Amino acid sequence: MNYKSMDINTEKVLLRYALANIQEHFDITDNDTEMSENIYLTEEMYIKYINTVDSVNRVQTGAIVKGKDENEKYFIILSPPCDLALHKGKFKSDRILLCEIDSYDDLNKNLISKATNSKDKQKRIEEIIQNNRTRYYHWLPRNILFEGGFINFRKVSSYSQEDFNEKFMEPKLKVQEAFVKSILNRFSSFYGRQGQPDFDFTNELKTNKDIFRKL
Incomplete structure (x- = not known):
């Protein structure tokens, strides 16, 4: 060719x-x-946009954005890729879904500082960066590309394309696709979790002790 x-x-x-x-x-x-x-190295988690990429094409699933106010926090776009498909300059969906990224200071205040001793503190930190401590936090490592933080699945917001352009700066980088899939999976799992009413388990053990003894 x-x-x-x-x-x-x-x-x-x-x-x-x-x-x-x-x-x-x-x-x-x-x-x-x-x-x-x-x-992987933590730097592999992020992809920096090159200057030639059109700004509207930077609004992608996994893109990290910052509010235009000086002290505004970072957010990550978690709209499904199909919602962000462009047609004549407009996205397929009329809303862009974002999750707030808590800072390391936020996490220290909410989880780490509550540790009773250094061993407990170390254990919490290890569980947090492995995404095993809570279901609503997802770790974004700190490196030369991004200051890092923790996606907080409980802090969700959505904006129209016009409001998004007005309130947020142009994305400078995004999370690599392999990691985006994991984030979306945990995000969906967090909001799709189901439960059932509790039983009086202590009483059940007493009244059914003969049954349980046979197990």
Whole structure:
């Protein structure tokens, strides 16, 4: 194929195909040996937008945005990718879904400072960065690309495209796709969790002790 004859859509298709093949190669290589640990550097979690990317195309699932006020916090866009599909400059959905990102100071105030001793504090920190301490926090590591923080699934808001453009700065970076999938999965799980009314378990153990004794 003559490269000069390709239109921009063909170039995008070929680029996506090439990237998909590269990713497949790494996945196969990582899983092909028992010695592989598949460990990432934290910088790999983020992708910086290049200056040539149109600002409206930066509004993507996983993009990190900051409010225009000087002391405004960071947020992450969690609208499904299909809602952010563009048609004549407008998104498919009329709302953009965001979750607030709590800072390390916020987390220290809410969870870490309540530890009773240094061992408990260390345990909490380990559980938090592994996303095992609470169901509503998701860790975003601090590195040279981003100051990091913790997505708080309880702090959800949505904005029209016009309000979003007015209240938030242009996204400078986004979370890499592999990590976005994990975030969306935990976000959906948090709001999709179900429960049932509690029983009087102490009384049940007493009244059914003969049954339980046989187990």
